[in-house]
Amino acid sequence: METFDAIVVGGGPAGSNCARTLVRSGMRVAVLDAARFPRVKLCAGWVSPPVWEQIGLSPGDYPHGIWEWKRMHVHFAGKTRSPGCRGWLIRRVEFDDFLLRRSGAEVVEHRVQKIERGQDGFVIDGRYRARFVVGAGGTNCPVARTLFPRKERKPVATQEREFEARTPFIGGDGEPEILLHDDLGGYSWSIPKSSWTNVGCGTVDPKALLPAWSQARRFFEEEKGPIPALDAVKGHSYYLFRSDHLRDCARDGVYLAGDALGLAHPLTGEGILPAVTSGRLCAEAILGGSDYRKLLESHPMFRDYRILAAVSAAPKKPLRFLTPLIPRLFAMAFSARPLPARRAIEWWQNHG
Ligand SMILES: Cc1cc2nc3c(=O)[nH]c(=O)nc-3n(C[C@H](O)[C@H](O)[C@H](O)COP(=O)(O)OP(=O)(O)OC[C@H]3O[C@@H](n4cnc5c(N)ncnc54)[C@H](O)[C@@H]3O)c2cc1C
Structure with missing residues (x-):
């Protein structure tokens, strides 16, 4: 039996940022991941x-492939608009491996199956023991599955493929093309990263995925010609943020972070930012003995997410008058710009 101060299950962005924060304060930390890194993560x-x-x-200072993202081309309601945007594009296979190595944790290739409460902490598969366990194993995290209640809503569905082939595209390298679905129930993308191209599609309603994918494929192929690599797309699902997910973020020495908790941006599905943020907050809660749920709930980004989750649940028809503005609003959301007048909106939500 190997004993650690903390065990993090899952070495994606949530797990590695949590592990890094714990290691930096002197803890002995193991990250257990079922995959051998570098591993492909659909993203x-x-x-x-x-x-x-x-x-x-x-x-x-990031030592791998990186493309600055200054502009995107949004196809929506029969028009193409090219709003400015701020961000970067990376390849997940490189990014996650880099973050995990940099964490300084002991990385063990191990598929976690059984988590038991022991006398002074937890025992994993009879082999690893720790006072604290962090579940950062993504959508099907074994820690979330075995120790926390099921989520009430279905996850969003996606299909994607990143392949090595330069296809023609509008604009320059690192300028994504986004096909925003007319019902605002999802979007498809084609993202050029020099010799790599990433094409995918995501829908809030899992049943809408296949028809949306066919439509997106037709759209991109009409523009770029046949893309045979898309015959071999892969699917994955994950949960968008809901305020009630934060209720079940921790209990007695066991914590959830990232997709395991269901924190992705309620409109865009951005998941790396909430993963690294929750990973760090989780480590701070462990180190300071503080209330993880309060840290999450009071964080400005998750306060914005709470408002946006309410907006996304509202009927979309009244928003039609915003049609010309939607590509720009979408670009702002992609750039993770803080919501203007958040306090006023929160007041209105609580009292209005
Ligand atoms: C198609 C697609 C496109 C996306 N595009 C973007 C994007 O462009 N930008 C963005 O910000 N977000 C994007 N997201 C969301 C983003 O990928 C996730 O939200 C993010 O990866 C969550 O990070 P995580 O660390 O919580 O989980 P993950 O990155 O999923 O890491 C979980 C880790 O846990 C490991 N694991 C799972 N089960 C076990 C087990 N039993 N034992 C041990 N280890 C286990 C896995 O091997 C994995 O390494 C996309 C998602 C999809 C599906």
């Missing part, structure tokens, strides 16, 4: 500006 690879602050790194 378009866009990273908004606050991510760098959360991981304590400047984009210029």
Whole structure:
């Protein structure tokens, strides 16, 4: 039996940022991951500006492929608009491996199955023991599955493929094309990263995915010609943020972070930023003995998410008058710009 101060299950962005914060304060930390890194994680690879602050790194010091994202081309309601945007594009296979190595934790390739409460903490699969366990194993995290209640709503569905082939695209390298679905129930993308291209599609309603994917594929192929690599897309699902997910974020020495908790941006599905933010807050709660749920609930970004989750649940028809503005609003959301007048909106939500 190997004993650690903390065990983090899952070495994605949530797990590695949590592990890094714990290690830096002197804890002995193991990250158990079922996969051997570098591993493929389905993801378009866009990273908004606050991510760098959360991981304590400047984009210029990131040693792998990186593309600055200044403009996007949004196809919506029969028109194409090209609003400005702020962010970066990376390749997840490189980014996650880099973050995990940099965490300084002991990384063990191990698929976690059984988590038991022991006398003084937890025992994992009869082999690893720790006072604290962090579940950062993504959508199907074994810690969330075995120790926390099921989420009430269904996750969003996605399909994607990143392939090595330069296809023609509008604009320059690192300028994503987004096909925003007319019902605002999802979007598809084609993202050029020099010799790599990432094409995918996501819908809030899982049943809408396949028809939306066919439509998106037709759209991109009409523009770029046949893309045979898209015959081999892969699917994945994950949960968008809801305020009630924060209720079940921790109990007695066990914590959840990132997709395991269901924290992705309620409109865009951005998941790396909430993953690294919750990973760090989780470590701070462990180190300071503080209330993790309060840290999450009072964080400005999650307060914005709470408002946006309410907006996304509202009927979409009244928003039609915003049609010309939607691409720009979408670009702002992609850039993780803080909501203007958040306090006033919160007041209105609580008293209005
Ligand atoms: C198609 C698609 C495109 C996306 N595009 C973007 C984007 O461009 N930008 C963005 O910000 N977000 C994007 N997201 C969301 C983002 O990828 C996730 O929200 C983010 O990866 C969450 O990070 P995480 O650390 O919580 O989980 P993950 O990155 O999923 O990491 C979880 C880790 O846990 C490990 N694990 C799972 N089960 C076990 C087990 N039993 N034992 C041990 N280890 C286990 C896995 O191997 C994995 O390494 C996208 C998602 C999808 C599906």
